[in-house]
Amino acid sequence: MRSCCLRQLGRVDYGRALELQRRAAADRKAGLVPDHLFLLEHPHVITVGRNGHMENLLASDEVLARAGIGFYPIDRGGDVTYHGPGQLVGYPILDLREWKRDVGAYVRGLEQCLIDTLAEYGIAAGRIEKLTGVWVDGRKIAAIGVHLSRWVTSHGFALNVSTDLSYFRYIVPCGLTKPVTSMAALGVRANLEEVGERFAAHFGRIFDCEMEIVESEIPV
Amino acid sequence: MTDVVMPQMGESIVEGTLTKWLKKAGERVERDEPLFEISTDKVDTEIPSPAAGTLAEIMVEEGKTVGINTVVGRIDEAGGAAQASAQAQPKQAPAAAAPPPPAPAAPAPPPPTAAPEPAELGPLSPLVRKMAREMNVDLAQVRGTGAGGRITKQDMEAYIAQRGQAPAAPAAAAPAPVQAPSPAAPLPPAGAPKTRIEPLSNMRQKIAEHMVMSKRTSPHVTTIHRVDMTKVAKMRERYKAQFQASYGYSLTYLPFIARACVAALRQYPLLNASLDGNNIIYHNEIHIGIAVALENGLIVPVIRNSDEKNIAGLQRSIVDLAARARSRQLKPEEIQGGTFSITNFGSFGSMVGTPIINQPQVAILGVGTVDKMPVVVDDAIAIRSICHLSLSFDHRLIDGALADQFMTKVKQVLEGWSEEVL
Numbered sequence: 130m131r132s133c134c135l136r137q138l139g140r141v142d143y144g145r146a147l148e149l150q151r152r153a154a155a156d157r158k159a160g161l162v163p164d165h166l167f168l169l170e171h172p173h174v175i176t177v178g179r180n181g182h183m184e185n186l187l188a189s190d191e192v193l194a195r196a197g198i199g200f201y202p203i204d205r206g207g208d209v210t211y212h213g214p215g216q217l218v219g220y221p222i223l224d225l226r227e228w229k230r231d232v233g234a235y236v237r238g239l240e241q242c243l244i245d246t247l248a249e250y251g252i253a254a255g256r257i258e259k260l261t262g263v264w265v266d267g268r269k270i271a272a273i274g275v276h277l278s279r280w281v282t283s284h285g286f287a288l289n290v291s292t293d294l295s296y297f298r299y300i301v302p303c304g305l306t307k308p309v310t311s312m313a314a315l316g317v318r319a320n321l322e323e324v325g326e327r328f329a330a331h332f333g334r335i336f337d338c339e340m341e342i343v344e345s346e347i348p349v
Numbered sequence: 350m351t352d353v354v355m356p357q358m359g360e361s362i363v364e365g366t367l368t369k370w371l372k373k374a375g376e377r378v379e380r381d382e383p384l385f386e387i388s389t390d391k392v393d394t395e396i397p398s399p400a401a402g403t404l405a406e407i408m409v410e411e412g413k414t415v416g417i418n419t420v421v422g423r424i425d426e427a428g429g430a431a432q433a434s435a436q437a438q439p440k441q442a443p444a445a446a447a448p449p450p451p452a453p454a455a456p457a458p459p460p461p462t463a464a465p466e467p468a469e470l471g472p473l474s475p476l477v478r479k480m481a482r483e484m485n486v487d488l489a490q491v492r493g494t495g496a497g498g499r500i501t502k503q504d505m506e507a508y509i510a511q512r513g514q515a516p517a518a519p520a521a522a523a524p525a526p527v528q529a530p531s532p533a534a535p536l537p538p539a540g541a542p543k544t545r546i547e548p549l550s551n552m553r554q555k556i557a558e559h560m561v562m563s564k565r566t567s568p569h570v571t572t573i574h575r576v577d578m579t580k581v582a583k584m585r586e587r588y589k590a591q592f593q594a595s596y597g598y599s600l601t602y603l604p605f606i607a608r609a610c611v612a613a614l615r616q617y618p619l620l621n622a623s624l625d626g627n628n629i630i631y632h633n634e635i636h637i638g639i640a641v642a643l644e645n646g647l648i649v650p651v652i653r654n655s656d657e658k659n660i661a662g663l664q665r666s667i668v669d670l671a672a673r674a675r676s677r678q679l680k681p682e683e684i685q686g687g688t689f690s691i692t693n694f695g696s697f698g699s700m701v702g703t704p705i706i707n708q709p710q711v712a713i714l715g716v717g718t719v720d721k722m723p724v725v726v727d728d729a730i731a732i733r734s735i736c737h738l739s740l741s742f743d744h745r746l747i748d749g750a751l752a753d754q755f756m757t758k759v760k761q762v763l764e765g766w767s768e769e770v771l
Binding site: 178179184187188189190191192195196197204205229230231232233234235236261262267268273274275276277278279295298307308 | 358359360361362368369383386388389390391392393394395397551552554555558559562625626677679680681684685686709
């Protein structure tokens with residue numbers, strides 16, 4: 130069985146995490162390291178994918194700066210999204226050639242991990258056709274946006290655990306005018322690290338790999 | 350020639366959107382070097398070049414969605430750059446190459462620092478061509494950020510703004526190798542320009558977006574009530590000087606109106622709510638936003654817990670928030686979380702207005718001028734201080750009857766003002 134290094138990083142600045150992903154993806158492409166799953170949370174930040182529409186960002190730079198929200202245009206799929214404290218963010222760095230060589234299956238797999246994780250907390254989450262992500266009663270609880278280069282994945286998902294949903298007012302999440310929700314909003318109090326552990330277990334099962342916990346400081 | 354195709358990215362995936370060419374037609378590319386990007390189902394993928402050579406032809410434009418195995422371009426493994434780009438050009442740039450430059454058309458060797466050939470500009474939109482003509486812009490000097498390095502309207506505007514120069518004679522911009530325009534010697538305009546182009550400020554853009562979003566989100570209805578402010582006016586006259594003396598600022602009508610709104614919001618909490626999907630969110634706290642006009646925009650700072658403040662407290666908050674809004678010293682939390690808004694267009698002389706709801710709120714009160722007017726009181730004509738208050742509300746959530754009950758309450762409080770001011 131392939132092994133996948135699991136690293137729970139805690140709160141990491143977006144730019145730093147981006148650099149970390151880039152390095153891990155480059156090493157993965159070069160075959161220097163095994164697959165990785167980074168789990169972390171970000172300080173307040175808004176990111177826009179390559180195909181994003183700036184009109185889905187509702188606040189001016191000034192307002193964002195004043196609200197202490199960072200802003201990054203990046204190379205993942207998907208539109209505008211928000212990350213912040215209380216949100217479980219996962220960046221799997223996987224070589225899909227060693228799994229199914231199928232981006233559709235990969236995205237469905239990520240959704241399944243999230244759905245199964247939420248089910249453990251008694252939340253019945255599911256998919257909406259053509260709208261990638263995980264939904265609970267028409268509200269988005271987790272967003273997905275992936276970048277692929279030579280079949281190596283980066284970026285990933287963001288699951289609202291106890292996210293302050295009011296920050297989503299600055300954006301039209303993923304360009305959709307659908308509401309967002311969180312585990313907390315659905316009445317589930319959960320600790321980010323614990324949700325991460327449960328997610329990692331499902332991830333190992335669905336992506337058919339053995340999760341190896343790597344305790345390490347973030348390389349600066 | 351090697352065909353470049355839309356790759357198969359997975360079993361269930363039958364098509365992909367070509368989002369970006371990372372190489373231009375005529376550009377050299379190595380085997381395995383990223384050549385273009387595609388997007389399928391929230392996944393962005395860089396596709397490496399299948400061969401080394403020159404990108405001879407781009408057959409699928411950026412933004413187009415095509416089925417897998419569609420040929421999107423061709424790579425010429427043998428051809429030099431010159432030949433390849435010559436092949437690519439007829440497809441790429443019919444527009445810019447149109448009028449042959451009058452004087453330097455001879456195939457003289459270009460100077461080493463020559464501006465890029467117009468053919469490399471790619472297709473130009475009619476708008477860009479028109480702007481170039483009117484603003485006398487040498488397109489070779491403009492950096493294109495659009496698809497495939499294409500020059501967009503925004504690029505033109507940015508260039509013109511940066512050039513910081515009045516439009517010169519509206520002569521056709523000859524695509525001759527021109528030197529960078531020297532700001533020291535602008536050409537005298539042949540006639541007055543008919544238009545002036547200026548990019549929107551960030552704030553303006555956001556305001557524009559919010560206004561359109563609000564109108565699209567909520568069916569707005571506005572109801573207008575005439576309120577007799579005579580009692581409040583008297584109160585204000587009586588305490589104005591004392592207010593100025595003890596607090597250092599004047600006493601306006603606005604805190605009275607905010608106070609009346611608090612009373613009405615308490616009685617009709619649906620106006621202090623938001624609509625979230627199929628749920629109504631009732632806000633248990635009352636945070637009233639006060640629209641403040643800025644030099645080129647507006648901002649709505651929030652008086653938090655407005656219901657816990659008396660007239661002096663509300664007036665103090667209004668003065669303080671407005672001053673800091675104008676000096677741009679508001680903290681982020683001070684412009685967030687409002688549950689209802691008031692906009693005082695009366696201060697600019699407007700008698701009646703129909704304000705736009707500040708989303709995700711569901712109602713906004715507009716305050717007109719307070720004018721002395723002859724009105725009929727007990728079958729006699731009297732002079733009273735009259736103000737028109739208009740309430741725009743979200744008809745998804747609030748019906749006219751409720752809106753008018755709310756307004757009647759506001760009116761009652763103001764007309765029968767009984768609360769102490771100091």
